Amino acid sequence: MAAAAAAAVPVATPTPGRMERVVLVTGASGGVGLALCRRLLEEDGRIHLCLACRNAQRSEAARESVLAAHPAAQVSTVEVDLGSLVSVLRAARDLRRRFQRLDFVYLNAGIMPNPQVRQLESLLCGNEKPSRLIWTSSSNARETAFSLSDYQHAKGQESYSSSKYATDLTSVVLNRKLNKQGLYSSVVCPGLVMSNMTYRILPVFLWKLLMPIMWLIRFFAKTYTLTPYNGAEAHVWLFKQKPESLDALVKYHSCTSGLGKNYVEPRKMDVDEETAEKLYEKLLELEKQALEKYDDLLDK
Numbered sequence: 528m529a530a531a532a533a534a535a536v537p538v539a540t541p542t543p544g545r546m547e548r549v550v551l552v553t554g555a556s557g558g559v560g561l562a563l564c565r566r567l568l569e570e571d572g573r574i575h576l577c578l579a580c581r582n583a584q585r586s587e588a589a590r591e592s593v594l595a596a597h598p599a600a601q602v603s604t605v606e607v608d609l610g611s612l613v614s615v616l617r618a619a620r621d622l623r624r625r626f627q628r629l630d631f632v633y634l635n636a637g638i639m640p641n642p643q644v645r646q647l648e649s650l651l652c653g654n655e656k657p658s659r660l661i662w663t664s665s666s667n668a669r670e671t672a673f674s675l676s677d678y679q680h681a682k683g684q685e686s687y688s689s690s691k692y693a694t695d696l697t698s699v700v701l702n703r704k705l706n707k708q709g710l711y712s713s714v715v716c717p718g719l720v721m722s723n724m725t726y727r728i729l730p731v732f733l734w735k736l737l738m739p740i741m742w743l744i745r746f747f748a749k750t751y752t753l754t755p756y757n758g759a760e761a762h763v764w765l766f767k768q769k770p771e772s773l774d775a776l777v778k779y780h781s782c783t784s785g786l787g788k789n790y791v792e793p794r795k796m797d798v799d800e801e802t803a804e805k806l807y808e809k810l811l812e813l814e815k816q817a818l819e820k821y822d823d824l825l826d827k
């Protein structure tokens with residue numbers, strides 16, 4: 528299975544030319560990630576879009592559905608299970624071989640931050656134009672759920688809030704370390720979106736029954752974006768911004784008004800920069816230990 532997860536490149540997909548922007552989206556097989564892919568191509572049909580998914584069938588189905596709406600688009604796939612270090616390293620090696628740089632990486636499948644980014648550093652840093660990392664975090668990221676001494680949350684009960692807080696910290700520290708090398712990182716919250724994730728909280732039929740109530744709630748709670756399309760608003764907005772104009776300590780929230788109008792709301796994050804720095808040191812140490820075992824998957 529792990530070998531199969533290495534990398535599948537559709538043969539028909541051309542290698543991106545020098546001037547095309549390359550955009551990688553993780554978790555692109557459904558929900559916010561897939562809606563984001565469609566919306567990005569509406570913004571710029573010339574990008575080379577690479578869908579990073581863990582399941583080959585779902586990945587191909589996503590690629591076909593994106594191509595159905597944008598037949599001339601350049602869409603490729605890379606298989607990666609972000610829960611497996613070997614799979615992440617193989618996919619990163621494959622991406623390093625296929626692309627000279629990555630202009631945008633949307634880290635949308637929500638798992639702990641390391642080492643997916645570090646393995647792509649050579650594609651993200653030192654390019655002519657800045658590269659961007661955009662993490663799908665959540666308004667549910669909470670400092671109280673996170674502990675530096677147990678940053679992998681082995682002992683806690685709030686892994687979701689903890690991992691999203693770790694994501695926020697990582698984004699903050701990456702900006703401090705890598706802005707000067709041309710890498711800019713941002714975090715977004717898609718709001719409450721109906722997707723496979725929420726269908727694991729309540730069954731689909733119940734959400735459908737609740738939908739009229741949620742449309743009403745949306746007049747008061749603007750983060751009830753409800754559809755993946757609306758949830759991708761902040762991601763798409765960031766795609767159009769100059770990275771130098773963004774605040775590293777802000778989370779960008781997708782919002783939808785009661786009448787269905789989408790907009791983005793920046794909110795200051797409650798992150799301690801010293802904790803961010805300490806987490807970064809710990810992640811580097813963890814990475815060093817983990818990578819010692821997988822020397823053959825690293826480019827020297």
Ligand SMILES: NC(=O)C1=CN([C@@H]2O[C@H](COP(=O)(O)OP(=O)(O)OC[C@H]3O[C@@H](n4cnc5c(N)ncnc54)[C@H](OP(=O)(O)O)[C@@H]3O)[C@@H](O)[C@H]2O)C=CC1
Nearest residue numbers: 554556557558559581608609610636637719720722723724
């Ligand atoms: N829905 C919501 O209300 C909210 C969502 N979010 C965040 O938005 C992001 C997208 O979620 P959403 O679209 O709602 O959920 P979905 O479950 O619809 O999509 C999640 C995507 O991530 C992929 N994925 C999950 N685990 C892995 C893995 N180990 N390796 C590779 N890919 C993986 C899934 O692949 P597969 O198809 O194979 O399962 C799928 O493509 C997440 O980070 C989530 O935490 C934040 C706030 C609210």
Ligand SMILES: CC(C)CCC[C@@H](C)[C@H]1CC[C@H]2C3=CC[C@H]4[C@H](C)C(=O)CC[C@]4(C)[C@H]3CC[C@]12C
Nearest residue numbers: 664665666667718719725728729737740741744
């Ligand atoms: C009438 C309905 C509103 C009743 C639904 C009750 C609950 C099951 C849900 C109400 C709000 C939901 C959530 C809000 C925030 C999400 C957050 C941003 C996230 O990242 C993960 C999912 C949420 C926690 C989501 C979960 C279901 C609710 C609690």
